[in-house]
Amino acid sequence: MKNVDVIIIGGGASGSAAALTLGRSRQHVLLFDNDTNRNRVTRESHNFITRDGMSPIAFRERAQLDALAYPTVKKISATVASIAKIGGGCEVTTGEGEVFVAKRILIATGVQEVFSHEQIRTYYGTSIFGCPFCDGYELRDQPLAVFAEDEPAILHLTKLLSNWSADLVVFTNGKPVDKEAVKPLTEQGISIQTNPISQLHGENGKLSSVELLNGEQVLRRGGFVVPEYVRADPFAEQLQLEKNDRDEIITDGFGRTNVLGVHIAGETEKKASSSLLMASTAGNMAASMMVMDIANERFS
Ligand SMILES: Cc1cc2nc3c(=O)[nH]c(=O)nc-3n(C[C@H](O)[C@H](O)[C@H](O)COP(=O)(O)OP(=O)(O)OC[C@H]3O[C@@H](n4cnc5c(N)ncnc54)[C@H](O)[C@@H]3O)c2cc1C
Known part of the structure; x- marks a missing residue:
């Protein structure tokens, strides 16, 4: 089956949810995935009703199996290297050079993290996380590090984390801060360390302290970080998808991009973190709109 109705690139939360909706709508779907979902580094996923505490591996397997139970949905374990718009659809080429054609494409490839300190x-995924709603409860009342560089990120994450722990220290890894801007935190006794980080100490992924370049060691049992999120694929550029000045793909709010037949869902759309539930919802929504577009086309 090399010519299908829809090709989905990405079998994470958004792509699998879309595959389920499309399969139940009797569309012929190819679901490509290369196992680079960013939550593969952690052991438990939280805050998804009916699945709280489930491992991300089991969650993904179950999500894909739900979709693959429908006979028109097939999965291909491969990396998609390029997408090209062709008359009446899109051509997808894998890293191995195999070519597949579909009338419509859904890009659901997620994002990857870049950290200010590589360690x-x-x-x-073990003691440092990105999302307090996902992992804050497990680190409640612990001495926590907040790894963030600029004032809005520092304020946002530190204020939010105060729901789970009162013992917070901010590390900017050498970036100076506007003292006035962070006053709401310092006035409440939260220390802001602007010295560069020399190294992190701990065992088996469990953080024990943060060492600064001036030799000071700050005891911490875990932390939260604001990474830079990036798209690891070139599809937006290859397809000339329209973006705004924050590098978000512009859609109609339902996953349709400026290129007819090219849809997008999940974290890759806004190049920002969300959650399994939000990404699943986005995949479900984008797929529903694709099915409606296909039906409308039939009557045009
Ligand atoms: C450490 C950690 C803990 C987390 N904990 C939670 C939690 O407890 N609860 C929660 O709700 N959320 C949690 N999240 C966030 C959650 O993982 C994401 O919000 C969610 O996975 C986003 O879904 P997505 O479909 O956009 O992307 P992903 O789930 O990342 O899926 C993208 C998929 O695309 C595939 N892909 C990418 N490029 C290609 C390509 N070129 N060809 C083929 N396939 C490709 C990848 O293999 C991947 O499977 C956590 C994240 C991390 C990093």
Whole structure:
């Protein structure tokens, strides 16, 4: 089956939810995935009703199996390298050079993190996380590090984290801060460390302290970070998808991009973190609109 109704690139929360909706709508779907979902580094997923505490691996397997139960949905474990618009659809080429054609495409490839200090990656998913709603409860009342560089991010994450722990220290990794801007935090005794981080200490992914370049060691049992989120694929550029000045893909709010037949869902749309539930909802919504477009076309 090399010519289908819809090709979905990405079998995470958004792509699998879309595949389920499309399969139930009797569309022929190819779901491509290369196992680079960013939550693969952690052991438990939280805050998704009916699935609280489930492992991300089991969640993904179950999500894909739900969609693959429908006979018109097939999965291909491969990396998509390029997408090109052709007359009446899109052509998708894998890293191995295989070519597939579909009338419509859904890009659901998620995002990846870039950290200001590379050692954060060693602890990410075990004792350092990005989303307090996902993992704050498990680190409640612990001495926590807040890794954030600019004032809006520092204020946002630190204020939010105060719901789970009163013992917070902010690390800007060498970036100076406007003292007036962070006064709401310092006035409440929250320390802002602007010295560069020399190294993180801990074992088996469990953080024990943050060492600064001036030699000071600050005991911490975990932390939260504001990474830079990036798209790891070139599809937006290849297809000339319209973006705004924040590098978000512009859609109609239902996943339709400026290129006819090219739809987008999940974290890759806004190049920002969300959650399994929000990404699933986006996939469900985008797929529903694709099905409506297909039906409308039939009567035009
Ligand atoms: C450490 C950590 C903990 C988290 N904990 C939680 C939690 O407890 N609760 C919660 O709700 N959320 C949690 N999240 C966030 C959650 O993982 C994301 O919000 C969600 O996975 C986003 O879904 P998505 O479909 O946009 O992207 P993803 O789930 O990342 O899926 C993208 C998929 O696209 C595939 N892909 C990418 N490029 C290609 C390509 N070129 N070809 C083929 N396939 C490709 C990848 O293999 C991947 O499977 C956590 C994230 C992290 C990093």
